[in-house]
Amino acid sequence: MLTPRPTRRPWATIPGSHATPGILKMKTITLREGKERSLLRHHPWVFQGSIAKGGGDLGETVRVQSHDGQFLAWAAFSPSSQIRVRAWSFDEAERIDASFFARRVQAAVALRRRLAIASNGVRLIHGEADGLPGLIVDQYADVLSAQFLSAGTERWKDAIADALIAATGCPFVYERSDSNVRGLEGLQPVTGWLRHPEGERRPTEVTIDENGWQLTLDVAEGHKTGYYLDQRDNRGLFAQLVRQLGCKTVLNCYSYTGGFSVAALAGGASQVTSVDSSGPALARATHHVALNGFDPAAHTALDADVNGTLRQFIQDGRTFDAIVLDPPKFAPSAAHAERASRAYKDINRLAFKLLNPGGLLLTFSCSGGIGGELFHKIVAGAGLDAGVDGYLLRRLEATSDHPTTVTFPEGEYLKGLAIVRKD
Numbered sequence: 001m002l003t004p005r006p007t008r009r010p011w012a013t014i015p016g017s018h019a020t021p022g023i024l025k026m027k028t029i030t031l032r033e034g035k036e037r038s039l040l041r042h043h044p045w046v047f048q049g050s051i052a053k054g055g056g057d058l059g060e061t062v063r064v065q066s067h068d069g070q071f072l073a074w075a076a077f078s079p080s081s082q083i084r085v086r087a088w089s090f091d092e093a094e095r096i097d098a099s100f101f102a103r104r105v106q107a108a109v110a111l112r113r114r115l116a117i118a119s120n121g122v123r124l125i126h127g128e129a130d131g132l133p134g135l136i137v138d139q140y141a142d143v144l145s146a147q148f149l150s151a152g153t154e155r156w157k158d159a160i161a162d163a164l165i166a167a168t169g170c171p172f173v174y175e176r177s178d179s180n181v182r183g184l185e186g187l188q189p190v191t192g193w194l195r196h197p198e199g200e201r202r203p204t205e206v207t208i209d210e211n212g213w214q215l216t217l218d219v220a221e222g223h224k225t226g227y228y229l230d231q232r233d234n235r236g237l238f239a240q241l242v243r244q245l246g247c248k249t250v251l252n253c254y255s256y257t258g259g260f261s262v263a264a265l266a267g268g269a270s271q272v273t274s275v276d277s278s279g280p281a282l283a284r285a286t287h288h289v290a291l292n293g294f295d296p297a298a299h300t301a302l303d304a305d306v307n308g309t310l311r312q313f314i315q316d317g318r319t320f321d322a323i324v325l326d327p328p329k330f331a332p333s334a335a336h337a338e339r340a341s342r343a344y345k346d347i348n349r350l351a352f353k354l355l356n357p358g359g360l361l362l363t364f365s366c367s368g369g370i371g372g373e374l375f376h377k378i379v380a381g382a383g384l385d386a387g388v389d390g391y392l393l394r395r396l397e398a399t400s401d402h403p404t405t406v407t408f409p410e411g412e413y414l415k416g417l418a419i420v421r422k423d
């Protein structure tokens with residue numbers, strides 16, 4: 001069916017609740033000559049240095065055009081960010097209004113429904129990949145946990161919250177806009193309930209079912225939105241491999257709340273050690289062992305630095321049948337890649353030394369600045385230094401509810417290797 005073209009020119013009014021009555025012309029950003037290429041490829045970011053003239057208020061919708069006036073995108077303006085403009089739409093006929101956000105949110109939620117994810121913890125909105133730059137939303141059972149990380153998403157927060165509730169039927173929306181990146185956008189941190197049914201409150205603790213395990217999290221206290229859903233499939237795979245390979249002793253480094261530790265126990269491990277520098281996360285890991293019916297004596301929680309712990313274990317002559325390395329982002333951007341590479345190599349070298357022959361290593365990097373090929377090279381160097389080789393069983397990535405798109409390869413961040421040590 002043909003969609004009728006809008007009869008009204010899209011720039012005839014300023015969309016959104018922040019429109020100033022009487023002002024009929026939308027602000028325009030004109031790019032320098034040659035700087036239109038990235039938007040023409042539907043990459044959503046424009047850096048400050050690419051702009052010849054024009055500006056706007058915090059999060060205001062602007063028309064972005066090439067040096068010769070050709071329309072490129074409708075976008076959100078961010079006056080203090082290096083990423084000065086984030087595109088909402090490359091379609092000149094589209095209007096950026098509440099129904100635009102309703103459509104984008106609906107499409108993102110519809111994709112997750114089609115993926116039929118076997119968990120009630122699901123990433124619903126994954127920023128740029130879902131056409132909503134700066135917005136992260138995770139659903140944990142009946143609670144949505146949202147991060148508004150860009151000026152544009154901040155400005156449209158109400159419309160987005162309405163759209164989320166309409167698309168999911170989830171009445172509770174908790175805001176976790178306390179990430180550092182908000183500072184780069186000139187935004188203050190904000191946390192707390194954004195929406196809840198009138199007169200109704202619910203605790204911020206939620207229990208989700210993941211791979212058949214019960215896992216708890218607190219949307220107010222946990223890291224990011226509360227939990228790391230991107231490792232769901234890798235935790236499931238880990239349980240399978242631990243069972244297949246008959247791993248008994250397991251070291252889970254950077255364990256957070258012990259997702260991989262529960263997976264190891266589910267796979268038949270008899271001694272699992274979780275190491276993390278967060279006491280509250282480890283307390284939850286300990287709780288998760290009992291909650292899932294495993295013997296508390298089979299689990300040790302170590303509140304310590306991973307690097308130091310690995311060195312200590314080597315000194316103590318300890319070894320393990322399986323090791324997980326899932327560190328935080330060592331390289332926030334490509335500029336940090338070199339120092340981060342050394343840090344990744346170090347922990348992987350130490351882990352190889354602690355791994356029994358025939359043992360399993362799951363090693364990850366969630367740094368966008370370290371590509372998959374480079375990560376493999378780093379791990380190869382670590383193996384060489386440790387005098388250990390291994391079979392590459394699988395290349396690992398984030399779950400499909402954290403998609404990357406064809407036009408935004410920068411969205412790819414989590415990469416991992418499943419390795420079995422040669423005898």
Ligand code: SAH
Pocket residue numbers: 227228231254255256257258259260275276277278281304305306307326327328
């Ligand atoms: N594997 C986890 C997610 C790990 S997130 C999961 O499946 O849920 C990274 C974790 O590393 C965080 O819990 C953080 O507290 C921890 N961390 C960061 N630096 C650390 C360090 N130097 N030593 C130990 N833990 C650290």
